[in-house]
Amino acid sequence: MSYNSNEELKSKYGRNNNTSKSNDSRQDAEKVNNPDLKQDKNSETKKTEFEYQEESAQNLIAQEIIQKEKDNKKIKEKKHETTLVKFLKIVVYIAIISTVLSIGIALIAKTNVNAESEAIIEQIKKAENLYFDATNRYCYFSKTNYNDTLGVDLSKRKYFMSYEVIPNIEFGSYEVKLYGATNAFTITYYAIKSFILSKTQ
Secondary structure: HHHHHHHHHHHHHHHHHHHHHHHHHHHHHHHHHHOOOHHHOOOOOOHHHHHHHHHHHHHHHHHHHHHHHHHHHHHHHHOOOOHHHHHHHHHHHHHHHHHHHHHHHHHHHHHHHHHHEEEEHHHHHHOOOOOOHOOOOOOEEEEEEEEOOOOEEEEOOOOOOEEEEEEEEOOEEEEEEEOEEEEEEEEHHHHHHHHOOOOOO
């Protein structure tokens, strides 16, 4: 009885083992004989990779669009300026350009300005010396373009329009003050004025 049961068990489990092995071998054979299964798995992995790449590309494009929109908003905010700010900017630009031009013109005209001022002072000195010799004192007067006593007339000068003679108590003499082209801006003004007058004459 025991022998038979063992035989039965062997035959029973032997069949099962054989059948499972045969099933495995069949599946392997099917895999080998059927390459479409491998291709399907490969195509599925490729699809998932492609979908992931496509999704990441779409995310990058969306981020770029958002960034561009932000940049455009910033540019619009910068461009949106009030009329007062624009006006002030224009004034500042004009002031800078005017300053640079004035300095340039002043440097060019400085030689002529210095020559004219020296000529006027020399003329006043001669007249004051003559007056001192006649009256034993100097002639003092306030700002004017012509003095009858000294006879010095600045109406035809280019860079200086008026002058005055004031006493110098420390040295017991006088000081001459000229009014006109005394800085870069006034030099520019008188240089342009004289240029226009010379062209119109």
